[in-house]
Amino acid sequence: MSLAQIVIFAVGALLFGALAALAAREATGRLRSLARRLRPWLMLSASVAALYWLQSSTPIRHLDFWLPTATLGLTALVWAATLKPRPATGGRRPDQAANPATPDPRATAITALVIAGIVALIASTRYVDALCCLTPSRPPDIGAVGVALLTGAGLCVTVARLAAQVATRRAWLDAALVTLLIALFAALKTEPLTAGLSALLRSFAGQSVGQASALDMRWLGFSYIAFRLIHVLRDHATGRLPALSLREFVTYVVFFPALTAGPIDRAERFVKDLRGWDAGSDAARAEDVAEGLRRILIGVFKKFAVADTLALIALNPVNAAQVQWAGWAWVLLYAYAFRLYLDFSGYTDIAIGLGRLFGVRLPENFDRPYLRPNLTMFWNSWHMTLANWFRAYWFNPLTRWLRTAGGASLSPSAIIFIGQTTTMALIGVWHGVTWNYALWGVWHAAGLFAHNRWTALARSRQWGAPASKWRALALNAFNIALTFHFVALGWVWFVLPDVGQALALFARLFGG
Amino acid sequence: MTGVSTWRIAIKAVLLFVVVNVMFALTDPLPTIGSLSAYNAVFPGRPRLPYSDFPDRAYNLSLHNLNAMFAAHEIAAGPKPAGEYRVLLIGDSSVWGFLLKPEDTLAAQLNATQRILPDGRRLRAYNLGYPIMSVTKDLLLLQHAMRYEPDLIVWLVTLESLPASRQLLHPIAQNNAGAVRALIADYRLSLDPSDPRLLNPSFLERTLIGQRRNLADVIRLQVYGALWAATGIDQDYPDYEPAAIDLEADDSFHDLKPPVLRAEDLALDVLRAGHQLAGDIPILIVNEPILISTGRNSDIRYNFFYPRWAYDQYRVIMAGQAQRQGWRYLDLWDLVPMSEFTNSAVHLTPGGSRLLADTIGAAILSAPPGRR
Numbered sequence: 001m002s003l004a005q006i007v008i009f010a011v012g013a014l015l016f017g018a019l020a021a022l023a024a025r026e027a028t029g030r031l032r033s034l035a036r037r038l039r040p041w042l043m044l045s046a047s048v049a050a051l052y053w054l055q056s057s058t059p060i061r062h063l064d065f066w067l068p069t070a071t072l073g074l075t076a077l078v079w080a081a082t083l084k085p086r087p088a089t090g091g092r093r094p095d096q097a098a099n100p101a102t103p104d105p106r107a108t109a110i111t112a113l114v115i116a117g118i119v120a121l122i123a124s125t126r127y128v129d130a131l132c133c134l135t136p137s138r139p140p141d142i143g144a145v146g147v148a149l150l151t152g153a154g155l156c157v158t159v160a161r162l163a164a165q166v167a168t169r170r171a172w173l174d175a176a177l178v179t180l181l182i183a184l185f186a187a188l189k190t191e192p193l194t195a196g197l198s199a200l201l202r203s204f205a206g207q208s209v210g211q212a213s214a215l216d217m218r219w220l221g222f223s224y225i226a227f228r229l230i231h232v233l234r235d236h237a238t239g240r241l242p243a244l245s246l247r248e249f250v251t252y253v254v255f256f257p258a259l260t261a262g263p264i265d266r267a268e269r270f271v272k273d274l275r276g277w278d279a280g281s282d283a284a285r286a287e288d289v290a291e292g293l294r295r296i297l298i299g300v301f302k303k304f305a306v307a308d309t310l311a312l313i314a315l316n317p318v319n320a321a322q323v324q325w326a327g328w329a330w331v332l333l334y335a336y337a338f339r340l341y342l343d344f345s346g347y348t349d350i351a352i353g354l355g356r357l358f359g360v361r362l363p364e365n366f367d368r369p370y371l372r373p374n375l376t377m378f379w380n381s382w383h384m385t386l387a388n389w390f391r392a393y394w395f396n397p398l399t400r401w402l403r404t405a406g407g408a409s410l411s412p413s414a415i416i417f418i419g420q421t422t423t424m425a426l427i428g429v430w431h432g433v434t435w436n437y438a439l440w441g442v443w444h445a446a447g448l449f450a451h452n453r454w455t456a457l458a459r460s461r462q463w464g465a466p467a468s469k470w471r472a473l474a475l476n477a478f479n480i481a482l483t484f485h486f487v488a489l490g491w492v493w494f495v496l497p498d499v500g501q502a503l504a505l506f507a508r509l510f511g512g
Numbered sequence: 513m514t515g516v517s518t519w520r521i522a523i524k525a526v527l528l529f530v531v532v533n534v535m536f537a538l539t540d541p542l543p544t545i546g547s548l549s550a551y552n553a554v555f556p557g558r559p560r561l562p563y564s565d566f567p568d569r570a571y572n573l574s575l576h577n578l579n580a581m582f583a584a585h586e587i588a589a590g591p592k593p594a595g596e597y598r599v600l601l602i603g604d605s606s607v608w609g610f611l612l613k614p615e616d617t618l619a620a621q622l623n624a625t626q627r628i629l630p631d632g633r634r635l636r637a638y639n640l641g642y643p644i645m646s647v648t649k650d651l652l653l654l655q656h657a658m659r660y661e662p663d664l665i666v667w668l669v670t671l672e673s674l675p676a677s678r679q680l681l682h683p684i685a686q687n688n689a690g691a692v693r694a695l696i697a698d699y700r701l702s703l704d705p706s707d708p709r710l711l712n713p714s715f716l717e718r719t720l721i722g723q724r725r726n727l728a729d730v731i732r733l734q735v736y737g738a739l740w741a742a743t744g745i746d747q748d749y750p751d752y753e754p755a756a757i758d759l760e761a762d763d764s765f766h767d768l769k770p771p772v773l774r775a776e777d778l779a780l781d782v783l784r785a786g787h788q789l790a791g792d793i794p795i796l797i798v799n800e801p802i803l804i805s806t807g808r809n810s811d812i813r814y815n816f817f818y819p820r821w822a823y824d825q826y827r828v829i830m831a832g833q834a835q836r837q838g839w840r841y842l843d844l845w846d847l848v849p850m851s852e853f854t855n856s857a858v859h860l861t862p863g864g865s866r867l868l869a870d871t872i873g874a875a876i877l878s879a880p881p882g883r884r
Contacts, residue, residue, distance in 0.1 A: 290521075309731065312568070313738040328742030335738070 001054060001260050003304055006350055009050075009256065010296055013357030016042060017289050039277060041114070043251050043358055048072065048118045049134065050256035055220040057136030060198065061205040065139045066148075067219045069119060071254060073152040074181070076112075078229045079249040080160035081173050082236040103245045111247040116149050174237045181226045181233075188217055190433040221259040223430065227389055228253050232267055234393055242268050248275075255362075257354035261347035263365040263385040270360065277359040285359075292356030299349025302342040310339035315495050315505075326511045333509065336495055337488040341370065344383070370487070373479035375447040376455075378487060386427065395423045416452055421445040431494075436502065440493035447486050533719035542723060546580030546730050549588070555737035557586030558746055559614045560639040561653075562733055569748040571739035575729040576687035578656050584733055587638045592661045597633035599876065600640050600657050602650045603668030606800055606858040607641025609865070614746060616862035617641075618668075621869030627877055635876065637666075642684065645673035647782040648703065649682040652691055654786055662793050666872060667786060668800040670858060671826040672817050674778040675766055676702065680709045687711055699785035752855035756816045757807035765822040773825040780833055787839065796875070797841045799830060801848040801868060803857035815857035842875055844868065 001009075016039070023031035051068040058064050083103065123145040125133050133139060163170050187193040191214045199212035232249075235241040244252070244267060252270045313319075314336040315329075323329045345366040355362040369382035379387050399419040402410055410418075421442060428441025466472045489506070496502040551557045561581050564570035575581065582588055592598055601607050601619050609617030615624075619639035627635035640657050642649065647669060654665065672678075679685070680703065685692050689710035696705045716722050740746055763770050768777060787795055802823075803815045813819050827843060834841030852864030860868065 309735055312732060312735045313742075318569075319739060319743060322743040322745060324744060325742065328738070331738055332742060 001347070001350070003300065005054065006296065006300065006354075009046075009354050010293070010357065012046065013292070013354060014289065017285060017357055021285055036277070039358070040247055040251065040274060043255070043274070043360075044111070044114065044247050045118055047251055047254045047256040047259075048115055049122065050259060051220065051254050052122050052135050054256070054259055055136065056218050058216050058218055059207075059211070060201050060216050061207060062137070062140040063201060063205075063216070064136045065123065065145075068135075069145075069148060069152075071220070071222070071225055072115060072119065072250070073148075073155070074229065075225070075250050075253045076115075076152060076156045076246070077159055078177055078232060078253075079244070079246055080156040081163050081170075081177055082232060082241060082244075082249075083160050083163050084243055103243065108246045111245065111250070112153065115250065116153075119149060120145060171237060174233045178230055178233050181230055185222070185226050186433060188219060188222060189429065189431075221254075224258065224262045224264055225253055227264050227386070228267070231264070231389060231393065235267070240268075242271065244271055255355070255360070257351040257358075257360075258362055261344060261351065262383075263348060263351065263363050264389055265363055265385070269363070273360040288356045288359055292353045295349045295353030295356065297353075299346045299351075299353060301346075302349060303346030307339050307343035307346055310335045310342065314339040315491070317496055317498070317501065320496055320501060320505050323508065326508055329505065329508045333488055333491065337370070337484075337491055340491065341366070370484050371480055372483055373476050374483055375444065375451045375486060378483055379444070379448065382487075386430070390423050390427055394426060395419050398422065413453065413456075417449050420448045420452070424448065434497060435499055436493050436497050439499065439502075440490055443490045443493055447490075533721055536720040536723065537715055537718040540718065542577055542726055542730070543579045545727070546577035547583050549580065549583035550734045550737050551584040552586065552589040555741040557589050558584050558740060559586055559620065560608050560617065560746065561585055561642050563608065563643055564747060566748040567732065567736065570746060571736045571743065572746045573729060573732055573736065574683075575726070575733060576684055577726060577730055578652070578684075578688060578691070580730045580733055582656055582660075584737070585638070585640075587640070587657070587660050595633055596636045597629050597663050598661060599635060599637040599664045599666055600654075600660070600662040601637055601666050601668065602654055602657070603641045603798075603800065604645040604650075604670070604673055604858065605641070605643035605856075606670075606860060607639065607668050608643050609639065609641070609747075610643060610856075610859050611747075611749060611752065611854045612860070612862060612865060614744070616865055618860075618865050618869050618872070621862075621866050622873050624869075625873065627873050629877065633663075635873070641668070644682050645670065646679050646682040646685065647673050647779055647786075648679040648692065648695070648701075649684050651695060651782050651786050651789065652685060652688060655691070655695065655789055658789065658793075662790075664876065665786075665790055665793060665795045666798060666876075667783075667795055668798045669783070669830075670800050670802065670817075671765075671778075671823055672858075674780070674826070675768075676777060676779045677766065679703055679779050679782065680707050685710070695785065699781070699788055701781050701785060702779075755803050755853050755856050755859070757805050757810075757850070759805060759807060759809040759813045759816065761809045761812055763812050763819040763821060765819050768822060770819070770821045773822050773829065775829050775833070778826070778829065780829075783833075783839070784837065787837070794840065796872075797830075797834065797839055798872060799827065799841070799843040799845050800858060801844050801846070801860070801864070803848075803850055803853040804846055806850065817857050842872070844871060847871055 020035045020039070023035040051071060052065065055064050055068050058067075120142065122134050123139040123142050125135075126139045126142070139145070159173065162173055187197050194214035194217045195212050198214065198216040199209045201216070202209050202212050232241060232253075248271050249267075251274065252265070252267050255265075255270070258265065313332060315332040316336075319332060320329075323332060348365040352362045352364070363385055365384050365386075367381035367384065369378050372378040372381055399415050402415045402418060424441040424445035425438050426441065427444075428437040428439070431437045431440075466475055489509070492502050492505055492509075496505060558572075562572050562584050563574050564572040565574065567573040587600075599622070601622075607618055609620075614620060617639050618641075619637040622635065622637040629635060638660075640653055642653060650667060650669075650673070654667075680692070686709050689712060692703075692710060693705045695701060696703050713722065720727070765773070783797065802818065804810075805813065805815050811820070814823055823845075827845060831841065831843065833839070848860060848864040848867055852861045852867065853859060854861055
C-alpha cells in the first residue's frame with residue numbers, strides 16, 4: 001500500500017465514521033439502523049474494489065485483473081465447500097439475518113450479485129477513458145469477464161451441492177481444496193514453477209514465452225489469503241467453523257486493510273466484530289476512531305519514515321559483497337533487522353488502525369519482539385498470527401500424532417525436535433521455496449530446541465532466579481541481547497539467497 | 513478517549529502543522545540543517561562532493577544544499593593541519609572523477625606522491641570538482657570553499673564550461689539562485705539576475721511540505737554515509753561506450769557558427785570574478801586535456817564537444833586573457849593520449865589522471881605560488 005492509498009482508505013473510513021456518528025444522534029433511529037445495515041456492504045465493496053486497486057501490474061496481459069478475480073473465485077469456492085446442509089424442514093428462521101447458522105439463499109444471491117456487479121463495473125472502466133482504470137492496466141473485454149463470472153458461479157453451485165451431501169464427501173472436498181491451495185501456494189513460491197506458470201499464462205495470452213519470469217506472478221496477498229482459506233477449511237473439517245454468510249466470508253478473507261501484509265485473523269473472531277458493531281455507541285466509535293488514527297500514524301511513521309530510511313543501508317546481496325569491515329557489516333545487519341521489523345510492524349499498525357476505523361479489531365502481529373529474553377518468547381511476539389497458524393495447524397497436530405499413533409516410541413525431546421524443525425522450516429519456505437529460507441527456518445528451529453533443552457535442564461537442576469534485583473536485570477539484559485543477536489544473525493540466511501555468500505558474510509561479521 | 517478530546521487533538525495537530533510550515537518558510541532552516549553532518553564524525557568525510565543519479569548503487573546522491581555538500585566532504589574534517597599546503601581543485605566531472613574510483617581521481621593522484629614544497633609544507637589536494645560544465649557553478653563552489661583556507665586554487669576549465677549562454681543551466685546554480693544573484697551583483701557578471709532559470713520558490717514551496725524533498729535529500733545523504741563508510745564506494749560504475757572517435761561532419765559549437773569565436777561569447781568575467789573572490793590566494797587556471805580524435809571527420813572536429821575552429825580560437829583567447837590579466841595559466845589540452853579517455857572527451861582513465869596529476873604537481877612545485 002502506498003501512502004496515498006492509505007490516506008484514501010483512512011479518509012473513506014473517517015467519512016463513514018462521521019456519518020455513523022451523525023446517524024447515532026438522529027432521534028428516530030432510522031439512520032442508525034441504516035448505518036448498521038450499510039456497514040457490512042461498505043466493507044465488502046471496499047475490500048473487493050481494493051483487491052483490484054492494490055494489485056500490482058504484471059507484464060502478462062490482463063493478469064492484474066484476473067488474479068484478483070481468481071482470489072474472489074477461490075474464496076467463493078471455499079465458502080461453498082464449507083456450507084452446512086440446510087435443515088430438512090427448510091424455511092427461514094427468525095434469527096437467520098442476525099446469526100446465519102445456514103445462509104439465506106436470497107441474501108447469498110444478493111451478495112453474489114453485488115460482488116459480480118463490482119467486478120463488472122471495474123471491468124467496464126475499460127470503455128470509459130476518463131475512469132480507466134482501477135486496475136493497473138486496462139481490464140479485459142466485458143464478455144470474457146461475464147463468462148468467467150458465470151463459470152465461477154457454476155463451480156460454486158456444484159461445490160455447494162457436493163458439500164451438502166454426505167460427510168465423507170465433504171471431507172474429501174475440504175482435503176481437495178486444501179491440496180489445491182497448497183499446490184497453488186507452492187507454485188507461486190517456487191521460482192521454477194512460478195516461471196513455468198508464467199510461461200503457461202503467457203502462451204494463453206499470446207505473449208512471448210521466452211520472457212516468462214517468476215516476477216510476472218505477483219498475486220496480491222495470496223500468502224495471507226491462502227492461509228485464511230486453509231484455516232477455514234481445516235476448522236470446517238473439525239467442525240469448529242461457525243456458519244458464515246457469503247458476505248461475511250468474502251469480507252473476512254479479502255478485508256482490505258489486511259490484504260497486503262496480514263495479520264491472519266481467525267474467521268470466528270473477525271465475524272464477531274462484523275456482527276457486533278453498533279452505530280449507536282458514540283463513545284466506542286470515538287475510541288475506535290482515535291485509536292485507529294493513532295495506529296495509522298504510528299504505522300506510517302514506522303514504515304515510511306524509519307523503515308524506508310533504514311532500507312537505504314540495510315543488508316542486501318549487493319552491499320553484503322561490498323562491505324569491507326566487520327563493524328560496518330554489523331551496522332548493515334542491524335539496519336536490516338530493524339528495517340524488517342519496522343516495515344512489517346508498521347504495515348500491521350496501519351492495517352489494525354484501518355480496521356479499527358471500521359470497528360474491526362484485527363489481531364496484533366508484533367509485541368516488542370526484539371526485547372524478548374529468549375527465542376520462544378520471540379516467536380510468541382514476532383509475526384504472531386502466522387506462528388499461531390502453524391502452531392494450530394501443523395505443530396500441535398503433528399506432535400499429538402507423534403505422541404500417539406505415529407511415533408509412540410519417540411522420546412518427548414525427539415518429538416519436540418521434529419515438531420519444531422518441521423514447523424520452522426515450513427515457516428521459512430512460506431516466504432519462498434528456497435534453500436536460504438529453509439535454512440533460516442532450521443536456524444530458528446535449532447535455537448528453539450536449544451532453548452527448550454536449556455529450560456528443561458534448568459528445571460531439572462532447580463536453578464532459581466538470581467538472588468539480587470540487579471543480577472536479575474543484568475541477566476535479563478544479557479538474554480535480550482543474546483536473543484536479538486541470534487535473530488539478527490538468522491536474518492543473514494533470510495536476506496542472502498546464496499548460501500555461500502551467507503557463509504562469507506558470517507566470516508566477515510566475525511572478523512574473517 | 514472521548515470525542516471532544518479527539519477533536520481537540522485534531523485541531524491542535526492542524527495548528528501545529530500550519531505553524532511549523534509557516535516558520536519553516538520564514539526562517540529557511542535548510543542551510544543550517546545541512547551544516548549538521550554525521551560525516552567527519554560518525555562516518556569518514558567523502559573525498560569528493562556528493563553527486564550521483566543512482567543513489568542506491570552509488571551510496572551517494574546529488575543535492576542542492578551547499579552546506580550539506582561541503583559538510584560531507586573531508587575538507588570539513590577540522591582545522592587545517594599545520595604544515596599543510598592546501599590546494600583546492602575545482603572544475604567539472606573530469607576533476608570530480610567520473611568513472612574513477614576515489615583513489616584514482618586527480619586530487620588522489622596528486623596526494624599519492626608525497627609532494628613537499630621548498631618551505632617544507634606538504635601538498636594536500638582537495639577534490640572540489642563537480643559534474644556538469646559551468647564556470648559559474650565553479651565560482652559558486654569556490655565562494656563556499658574559501659572558508660577552508662586554501663593556499664592555492666587549481667581551476668580546471670574547458671571551452672564547454674565557458675559559453676555565456678550555458679552558465680545558468682546547472683541545477684546547483686538554479687537552486688541557489690540567491691547566492692548566484694549575489695555573485696552577479698558583487699562581481700558585475702554579465703549574467704541576467706532575473707533569468708527565469710534561476711528558481712524563485714513561492715511561499716508554499718518554501719514551507720516544510722514544499723521543501724520535503726530537499727530535507728529528505730539531506731537526511732539520505734547522512735544515511736548513505738554508513739554505506740560509504742562500509743564499502744568505500746561513492747559512484748556507480750556502469751559499462752560505458754567509449755568516447756566517440758568517428759565524428760559528425762558538423763562544425764557548429766552550440767549556437768555559434770564559424771569562423772570567429774568572440775571573447776564576449778565566453779564567460780571570462782566569471783574567471784576574473786574568481787580571482788577577485790580569491791583575493792591574495794593564487795589561482796592556477798588549467799585548460800584541461802581533451803580527447804583529440806584521429807577518426808572520421810577529425811579534420812573538422814577534435815571530438816564530440818569541439819569543432820577545431822572554435823577550440824583553437826578558445827585557446828588563443830584564453831592565453832591572451834591570461835597574459836593581459838596576469839593569471840597563471842597552464843594549457844594542457846593535448847597532454848593525454850586518446851587511449852586514456854573513458855566515456856567522454858574530457859573523462860580520463862586512471863592512467864590519464866596520473867599523467868595530469870604529475871604535470872600539475874610538477875607545475876606547482878616548480879614555481880609554488882606564494883600569496884600574492
